[in-house]
Amino acid sequence: MTSPIIGTATISLEAAQELIAEARRACTARGFAATIAITDAGGHLRAFERSDSVPFLTVDVAIDKAWTAVSFGLSTHQWNQYMAEPAVAPLAHHPRVTPVGGGMPIFHDGQLVGGIGISGGTSVQDHEAAEEALRRVGLYR
Template sequence: MSPITPSVYSLQHITAEAAELASKTALRLAEEMGILISVAIVDNGGHLLHFARHDAAQFLTIDVAINKAWTASSFALPSHAWNEIVQQPSLAPLSQTPRFTPVAGGCPLYYQDGIIGAIGISGGSPQQDHYLGNCTVQHLDFQK
């Protein structure tokens, strides 16, 4: 009888160093735009890995940034994509999920075609938050 060998599966995660670099990049880009933000980086399980904010960023931006990142990490979709999805009656109950934030500013982070985490930004308009998330992703090459 041959021994049973378990399948081997490996998940890649964003590193703490890369998460900090992403946060610093987002803060710098926001300063160039003249807005004050909070930025959160979560791993691919939605767990907070790094958080930073401008000193004078509004306090509500803290939880919103974390929850946008969590939302983007959950199904590897930008947080704003959920806004349309939950309009479908069969999926509308998802909007009652705690932490679920279908607002622009959450972007998945990829490495070698796999999701490694997500970034969430809050403090500007939805368009500004989305733009900053995308610019950070592109700047650090966290794309598929």
């Protein structure tokens, strides 16, 4: 019998904090303040930062973008396209699915280890900042 236990890789706290710092720099370079959330491979919050000037709604949006991205290993801007498909459209009623740009899965050595969610700019700005942060720390796939 094979082992009934599967090990799950997840992002370390140190890497999550480094990703937060790079995401903050990427947002600042684009001219906006943001809330940034990093989840582990199971979608649980691992690291978090909210800029002083962003609306409180960005808190849940950033967390849910990271959760959505890690749930299937897909960027949240891709979810927007999938929601147009009748077979997937019912997922739009799930309270945490956030099909708006700014959430990206985090991969390391081909394994899904977490998600990043950014909220504060436009969906394009949020996505670009997340992508840049992942590139800078070597976690972009």
